[in-house]
Amino acid sequence: xxxxxxxxxxxxxxxxxxxxxxxxxxxxxxxxxxxxxxxxxxxxxxxxxxxxxxxxxxxxxxxxxxxxxxxxxxxxxxxxxxxxxxxxxxxxxxxxxxxxxxxxxxxxxxxxxxxxxxxxxxxxxxxxxxxxxxxxxxxxxxxxxxxxxxxxxxxxxxxxxxxxxxxxxxxxxxxxxxxxxxxxxxxxxxxxxxxxxxxxxxxxxxxxxxxxxxxxxxxxxxxxxxxxxxxxxxxxxxxxxxxxxxxxxxxxxxxxxxxxxxxxxxxxxxxxxxxxxxxxxxxxxxxxxxxxxxxxxxxxxxxxxxxxxxxxxxxxxxxxxxxxxxxxxxxxxxxxxxxxxxxxxxxxxxxxxxxxxxxxxxxxxxxxxxxxxxxxxxxxxxxxxxxxxxxxxxxxxxxxxxxxx
Amino acid sequence: xxxxxxxxxxxxxxxxxxxxxxxxxxxxxxxxxxxxxxxxxxxxxxxxxxxxxxxxxxxxxxxxxxxxxxxxxxxxxxxxxxxxxxxxxxxxxxxxxxxxxxxxxxxxxxxxxxxxxxxxxxxxxxxxxxxxxxxxxxxxxxxxxxxxxxxxxxxxxxxxxxxxxxxxxxxxxxxxxxxxxxxxxxxxxxxxxxxxxxxxxxxxxxxxxxxxxxxxxxxxxxxxxxxxxxxxxxxxxxxxxxxxxxxxxxxxxxxxxxxxxxxxxxxxxxxxxxxxxxxxxxxxxxxxxxxxxxxxxxxxxxxxxxxxxx
Numbered sequence: 001x002x003x004x005x006x007x008x009x010x011x012x013x014x015x016x017x018x019x020x021x022x023x024x025x026x027x028x029x030x031x032x033x034x035x036x037x038x039x040x041x042x043x044x045x046x047x048x049x050x051x052x053x054x055x056x057x058x059x060x061x062x063x064x065x066x067x068x069x070x071x072x073x074x075x076x077x078x079x080x081x082x083x084x085x086x087x088x089x090x091x092x093x094x095x096x097x098x099x100x101x102x103x104x105x106x107x108x109x110x111x112x113x114x115x116x117x118x119x120x121x122x123x124x125x126x127x128x129x130x131x132x133x134x135x136x137x138x139x140x141x142x143x144x145x146x147x148x149x150x151x152x153x154x155x156x157x158x159x160x161x162x163x164x165x166x167x168x169x170x171x172x173x174x175x176x177x178x179x180x181x182x183x184x185x186x187x188x189x190x191x192x193x194x195x196x197x198x199x200x201x202x203x204x205x206x207x208x209x210x211x212x213x214x215x216x217x218x219x220x221x222x223x224x225x226x227x228x229x230x231x232x233x234x235x236x237x238x239x240x241x242x243x244x245x246x247x248x249x250x251x252x253x254x255x256x257x258x259x260x261x262x263x264x265x266x267x268x269x270x271x272x273x274x275x276x277x278x279x280x281x282x283x284x285x286x287x288x289x290x291x292x293x294x295x296x297x298x299x300x301x302x303x304x305x306x307x308x309x310x311x312x313x314x315x316x317x318x319x320x321x322x323x324x325x326x327x328x329x330x331x332x333x334x335x336x337x338x339x340x341x342x343x344x345x346x347x348x349x350x351x352x353x354x355x356x357x358x359x360x361x362x363x364x365x366x367x368x369x370x371x372x373x374x375x376x377x378x379x380x381x382x383x384x385x386x387x388x389x390x391x392x393x394x395x396x397x398x399x400x401x402x403x404x405x
Numbered sequence: 406x407x408x409x410x411x412x413x414x415x416x417x418x419x420x421x422x423x424x425x426x427x428x429x430x431x432x433x434x435x436x437x438x439x440x441x442x443x444x445x446x447x448x449x450x451x452x453x454x455x456x457x458x459x460x461x462x463x464x465x466x467x468x469x470x471x472x473x474x475x476x477x478x479x480x481x482x483x484x485x486x487x488x489x490x491x492x493x494x495x496x497x498x499x500x501x502x503x504x505x506x507x508x509x510x511x512x513x514x515x516x517x518x519x520x521x522x523x524x525x526x527x528x529x530x531x532x533x534x535x536x537x538x539x540x541x542x543x544x545x546x547x548x549x550x551x552x553x554x555x556x557x558x559x560x561x562x563x564x565x566x567x568x569x570x571x572x573x574x575x576x577x578x579x580x581x582x583x584x585x586x587x588x589x590x591x592x593x594x595x596x597x598x599x600x601x602x603x604x605x606x607x608x609x610x611x612x613x614x615x616x617x618x619x620x621x622x623x624x625x626x627x628x629x630x631x632x633x634x635x636x637x638x639x640x641x642x643x644x645x646x647x648x649x650x651x652x653x654x655x656x657x658x659x660x661x662x663x664x665x666x667x668x669x670x671x672x673x674x675x676x677x678x679x680x681x682x683x684x685x686x687x688x689x690x691x692x693x694x695x696x697x698x699x700x701x702x703x704x705x706x707x708x709x710x711x712x713x714x715x
Binding site: 003 | 480482549
């Protein structure tokens with residue numbers, strides 16, 4: 001135990017001291033936060049701001065349409081109303097000169113009671129946002145006009161056309177927010193995914209480090225291979241946890257200031273289960289990475305094998321949507337018991353809809369057993385593998401090594 | 406009580422037999438030289454000695470007891486392939502390795518400083534390992550294997566790659582440790598070092614122990630049948646019936662005799678014929694000659710020429 005502690009301590013202090021750690025700690029959240037901010041502000045700006053012309057013979061519905069497009073819910077466009085006599089060629093020239101984004105021609109209906117015809121000529125047919133906005137605005141305007149003609153008052157029309165609110169009631173009767181719990185589950189899922197991928201490979205690399213620098217021979221003269229591997233996983237793991245911890249604390253502080261406004265709340269249960277499954281999943285994937293490190297002699301060989309680390313994660317990604325859609329279906333219950341998936345998927349189920357307690361207990365038990373088994377196998381591979389270096393082992397050889405003492 | 410006792414150990418890697426029925430005894434307080442050509446099984450034997458690999462059959466005893474990991478703290482091991490953490494500072498590295506051998510941090514630190522002084526690398530203490538020359542790294546690792554004051558010191562090729570000054574420094578350090586009552590085992594190709602330093606030797610070839618014993622005993626098994634003569638005048642004594650082979654390099658002759666006793670007869674004959682003898686020396690066989698002869702015998706002459714690099 002003392003040896004494991006010594007190995008872990010060395011691994012931790014040496015890694016924390018590096019510049020790479022400092023840079024990653026600061027840079028990754030900065031980049032991700034920046035990216036998130038950029039996406040949000042871009043989304044805010046998807047309100048179309050096109051400049052169009054409307055050619056209409058009559059004042060109505062063109063004036064209402066102008067009002068709706070300039071001050072509507074989803075658009076902030078500039079609209080010029082032109083008389084029907086305006087030659088189209090002039091407008092075509094303006095479009096070519098980029099001073100106009102398109103023009104709409106309203107032709108009054110020839111029959112009584114029929115709708116007018118609307119012909120829109122856009123600068124680019126790919127400008128879906130503008131045409132959608134015009135289409136919606138026209139629908140609103142025509143409906144309002146029709147209701148007005150039938151003698152419905154303006155205020156009645158407004159209340160009739162306002163959107164409906166659907167309240168989602170949680171288990172304990174309070175107003176829950178399914179979008180929030182979905183969002184939280186999603187964020188936690190990706191946080192775990194990223195850290196496992198990032199630090200799992202670090203464990204593998206740190207195990208290769210002893211092989212390329214040939215330090216293992218001195219180490220193995222006093223300690224056992226499983227102590228070395230366990231120490232490595234703990235040490236590198238602690239570095240990852242430190243980094244995530246720093247991010248979480250900073251995020252928590254920010255959320256305390258900004259979060260109350262956004263209305264996103266994470267329950268205590270969610271946090272506790274996230275931490276439990278995060279640590280377990282991290283330990284499991286690290287031990288798989290340790291096994292990969294034990295099998296290979298160089299970074300290049302490791303690259304070829306890292307799909308074994310990625311594949312279960314990809315599988316979890318695929319299962320993400322079925323589980324979100326119906327968290328208590330048979331499929332969800334089965335895949336969330338697979339040790340390589342349960343840290344991600346069981347945690348997701350807990351966030352969305354609490355599973356049976358025995359399901360949680362079983363999944364934790366399975367993960368622990370798998371970690372032990374993977375570690376046992378990898379320490380065998382490590383011990384035999386390093387003493388026969390220089391050649392990549394094939395599968396039958398690895399199986400044979402497991403029998404060696 | 407023998408400090409190391411290997412009893413018929415055998416190790417097979419896949420199809421290659423690395424060590425075959427090796428038995429070896431090392432007495433406490435001796436300097437033991439483990440000799441053998443490349444790939445003869447020296448490193449494999451040492452690894453089994455310290456439990457890094459387990460023999461397929463046979464037993465290993467250390468300090469008079471069957472092998473037990475607890476006794477590893479009493480052993481200092483310098484592997485053939487040196488390895489240190491490149492990015493770590495030298496002192497941190499020594500403290501870490503000392504702690505792994507069961508020392509407290511403060512003891513490890515103070516001993517590391519004393520040893521750096523003794524081996525003359527104090528200027529390296531604050532540097533990172535990757536900034537040091539290979540020879541200096543080797544000295545650091547030499548220290549690392551001695552920090553916990555082991556009773557048994559096992560070194561695989563400790564002097565290879567060192568300049569003569571540093572090689573001598575480390576040799577003298579080992580001799581001092583042996584004088585202080587420690588047991589030292591080292592492997593090497595350099596016969597002159599073994600001849601100068603060791604009390605006992607073991608010669609391994611093709612995974613088998615070809616020869617072992619105290620240095621004097623080993624040498625005495627070989628006839629003292631070589632004579633070097635510096636002379637002037639009549640050289641007809643070189644044709645004496647006791648002489649098996651003679652080479653005459655203008656006044657300096659190298660003679661190989663049929664029997665050890667023949668030396669006196671040849672000398673008497675030379676004097677009787679009026680040859681002026683300025684030196685007449687009966688030479689011991691060198692360890693190198695014994696080594697080459699033994700290895701050749703184990704391989705067959707033809708094969709040996711390409712394999713021995715002694």
